[in-house]
Amino acid sequence: MPNVVPWMLLAQQEGGGYLMYVVVGGMLAFLGFVFLVIMLAYGPLWFQAYMSQAGVSLFELVGMSFRQVNSRVIVKAKIMASQSGLSIDRRDGISTKRLEAHYLAGGNVMAVIHAIIAAHRAQIALDFDRAAAIDLAGRDVVEAVRTSVSPKVIDCPDPRRSGKATLSAIAKNGIELRVRAKVTVRTSLEQLIGGATEETVIARVGECIISAIGSSDTHTRVLENPDLITRAVLDRNLDAQTAYAIISIDIADIDVGENIGARLQNDQAEADTRVARAKAEQRRAEAVATEQENKAKVVLNRAKLVLAEAEVPKSMAQAFRNGTLRSQENGASSDSPPPPSTTV
Numbered sequence: 001m002p003n004v005v006p007w008m009l010l011a012q013q014e015g016g017g018y019l020m021y022v023v024v025g026g027m028l029a030f031l032g033f034v035f036l037v038i039m040l041a042y043g044p045l046w047f048q049a050y051m052s053q054a055g056v057s058l059f060e061l062v063g064m065s066f067r068q069v070n071s072r073v074i075v076k077a078k079i080m081a082s083q084s085g086l087s088i089d090r091r092d093g094i095s096t097k098r099l100e101a102h103y104l105a106g107g108n109v110m111a112v113i114h115a116i117i118a119a120h121r122a123q124i125a126l127d128f129d130r131a132a133a134i135d136l137a138g139r140d141v142v143e144a145v146r147t148s149v150s151p152k153v154i155d156c157p158d159p160r161r162s163g164k165a166t167l168s169a170i171a172k173n174g175i176e177l178r179v180r181a182k183v184t185v186r187t188s189l190e191q192l193i194g195g196a197t198e199e200t201v202i203a204r205v206g207e208c209i210i211s212a213i214g215s216s217d218t219h220t221r222v223l224e225n226p227d228l229i230t231r232a233v234l235d236r237n238l239d240a241q242t243a244y245a246i247i248s249i250d251i252a253d254i255d256v257g258e259n260i261g262a263r264l265q266n267d268q269a270e271a272d273t274r275v276a277r278a279k280a281e282q283r284r285a286e287a288v289a290t291e292q293e294n295k296a297k298v299v300l301n302r303a304k305l306v307l308a309e310a311e312v313p314k315s316m317a318q319a320f321r322n323g324t325l326r327s328q329e330n331g332a333s334s335d336s337p338p339p340p341s342t343t344v
Contacts, residue, residue, distance in 0.1 A: 045075055054078040055088050060096055067100065074099050077113045084117045094128050107135045115141040119189075122149045126189055137193050144243075147187040151247055154198055156181040156205045166253070167206050169213035174261015177213055177222060179229070180253040181205065185244035195243035205249060208233040219256065226251040 042061040049056040056075055064071040077099055078088055087093030094116075103109050112131045119126035126145065134141045157164050157180075166178040183205055188195065212232040216222050222229065230249045239246040 045071060049075045049079065052079040052082055054082050056096055064100065069100050069103055073103065073109055077109050080113050080117065084120065086116060086120060098128060102132045105136060107132055111135060111142050115145045118145045118149065124148060130189065134192055139192060144187045144189060144192055148189055151184050151186040154183045154185060154202060156183050156202050158202055161199065167209055168257065169210040170260050171213055171216045171219040171222060173218045174259055175219035176257030176260045177219055178255045178257050179209055179251060181209060182250045182252045184247040186247055188243060188245045192243045196241060197243060201238065201242055201244055204238040205233060208236055208238065223254065226254060
């Protein structure tokens with residue numbers, strides 16, 4: 001009996017160790033299977049990032065899948081940034097978290113990276129935060145950098161927006177000038193967020209051109225020196241609070257239009273003539289009315305005279321009946337009382 005107990009204890013210990021080996025082995029097999037799946041899914045992408053020194057770990061790739069982030073876009077962006085000499089430092093550079101945050105905010109990660117690389121090649125100061133803000137603001141950040149490097153020309157006026165090919169302005173002598181200008185602008189990355197668009201630039205330039213021509217004494221002065229317009233426009237700092245910096249303004253075409261002053265004077269003369277005719281017609285009508293009124297008064301007075309003449313016989317007959325009617329003798333009135341009698 002004493003010899004049986006040690007053998008039983010040894011058997012139990014061997015059974016427990018076997019079970020432990022089975023559990024550990026199963027866990028290792030499961031972990032190996034998971035690792036194999038991860039390597040099959042993310043291994044090529046991680047190896048590409050590793051060989052490009054993009055600084056993207058395998059666990060970050062797995063986390064992107066849980067966060068619904070396109071890992072291929074992030075890895076490609078970091079590889080481009082790394083190969084272009086940009087900083088991909090986790091604290092101050094273009095880190096994986098910053099790219100993921102921009103992607104989750106609805107931004108275009110590749111456009112931002114392309115813009116930063118182009119700005120870096122052109123030695124233009126543009127960091128990731130500003131580029132991401134421009135992209136999230138709805139502006140084309142790549143086009144902004146391209147315009148900042150290579151200025152573009154804007155038509156003033158723009159036929160596509162206004163439907164007009166020229167600006168119409170009138171000098172002080174009344175002659176119309178039709179002008180078409182070319183405005184060369186460069187994108188101002190510092191004012192791109194919140195700055196006015198090119199429609200504002202076109203409106204400001206057009207307003208100043210019209211004002212400059214209107215300030216000229218004659219149209220011939222403008223035709224002789226078109227640079228008077230450009231100098232007057234450039235001196236007004238029209239690119240303030242806009243997304244562009246005006247480099248130059250060139251008069252592409254200038255034509256002489258109608259004599260607006262003469263036409264306005266002719267219209268004013270015709271209007272004055274119509275007013276004078278209306279006043280003369282009014283005076284004539286008033287004269288005719290006065291004449292008719294006077295004729296009516298004459299007729300009324302004649303009627304009153306007839307009535308008065310008709311009353312004379314009645315008055316004479318009444319005087320005869322009353323005995324108050326006498327003949328006029330020695331200058332005495334017929335109706336005067338008789339002289340008093342004297343006693344001798």
